[in-house]
Amino acid sequence: MYQKDEIGNKVPVTVLTGFLGAGKTTLLNYILTQDHGQKIAVIVNEFGEVGIDNQLVVGADEEIFEMNNGCICCTVRGDLIRILGDLMDAKLGKSDRQVDFDRVLIETTGLADPAPVAQTFFVDEEMASFYTLDAIVTLVDAKHAERHLDEGHEAQEQVAFADVILLNKVDLVDESCLNQLEHRLISMNSAAKIYRTQNSQIDLNKILGISAFDLDKKLEVDPGFLEEEDHDHDDTVSSIVLREERPLDLKKLEKLIGKWIQDFGENMFRYKGILYIKDVEERVVFQGIHMLFASNADRKWKSVEQKVSEVVIIGRELDPTWFQEQFAQCVAS
Known part of the structure; x- marks a missing residue:
């Protein structure tokens, strides 16, 4: 290679x-x-x-x-x-x-x-x-x-x-x-x-x-890259924005993302985000295309920044309410 x-x-x-x-x-x-x-x-x-x-x-x-x-x-x-x-x-x-x-x-x-x-x-x-x-x-x-x-x-x-x-x-x-x-x-x-x-x-x-x-590099240049508001629409293709200020449970999240890919992978064109995981000092950056998914630990959270998970999912015929509810269930206890 x-x-x-x-x-x-x-x-x-x-x-x-x-x-x-x-x-x-x-x-x-x-x-x-x-x-x-x-x-x-x-x-x-x-x-x-x-x-x-x-x-x-x-x-x-x-x-x-x-x-x-x-x-x-x-x-x-x-x-x-x-x-x-x-x-x-x-x-x-x-x-x-x-x-x-x-x-x-x-x-x-x-x-x-x-x-x-x-x-x-x-x-x-x-x-x-x-x-x-x-x-x-x-x-x-x-x-x-x-x-x-x-x-x-x-x-x-x-x-x-x-x-x-x-x-x-x-x-x-x-x-x-x-x-x-x-x-x-x-x-x-x-x-x-x-x-x-x-x-x-x-x-x-x-x-x-x-x-x-390259989402982690993009976030270094533009920290607010994922901070977008969701909008009403009529198109079959839409974007869903998920945001959670409470830390997430890694095992729950891995299980949920696996379900996303299995059930909706063909309809999920792009998805990307930064995650605030409990007991992890670094931001976790992830992105995917259809069934392909990759994640990595990014830099450590800065003391002056708010720790928050932000995810954007772009796809066809996806139910934003279901994704919001499932994502909220990944909050660490």
Whole structure:
């Protein structure tokens, strides 16, 4: 297995998803043409689907190639893990082709559900030792989003998995419609940051290098990340916020999370939180995707901060009252 210290730090990966026509390719072009001083490896879903300012000229037999701005590009015609492995070997000088890059951007054109991409960095130890999933960025077409959200589960799932939502094409919609749509998005995913954009233009510091998927790092940067209010909604996808100031019993909580995964795992798209456990000096950070779950002890609680458990669950057709009641039963006696 490749060890992290072979390259110093893990390579951050940003997953870019969104509705058809929401502006993913425009954002991709924008990122690659900005003066950010980084070499970015771009993985696009299928050969021929994305044209990056007409710079991509590749023969049918090539899968990894360099662009004239120092970035590289790959086409996902095969298995994502294999392509990430090829990139890893190329960066480490363990293949005939040597390329250098600072981060990876995966554009998920044609993938309705970002889960398989995100799960790659959970289930494959070799990938997890070299790469770190930085954030899932979802673009939303402000002009057509209401219809997309009403008509299909795919659009809702893209919102559910997002760490950052770019509400794009805001110049085409009036303020009242934007506010209504933003409220709907918050009700579906209260943990995501939402930014309004035109032509997919955004301060890159808000979408790259934000450690949004690495919850313990995210909480160090933004301690109030999980402090969101729940909202009423009509969508099948929604977010549930659980909060408990009393210490929790670890065994009760482990049993409950096991039940969550067994009974609702397929409908739980993302869940994350920090836990205040009785007789444990550190905060416990956990997050999961569907049936995959991971937790770890974070830093010690600071003497000046309030010890509190906060959990956000994003999923489809989940009963918030049941989750609240079950979570409350995990309070330590």
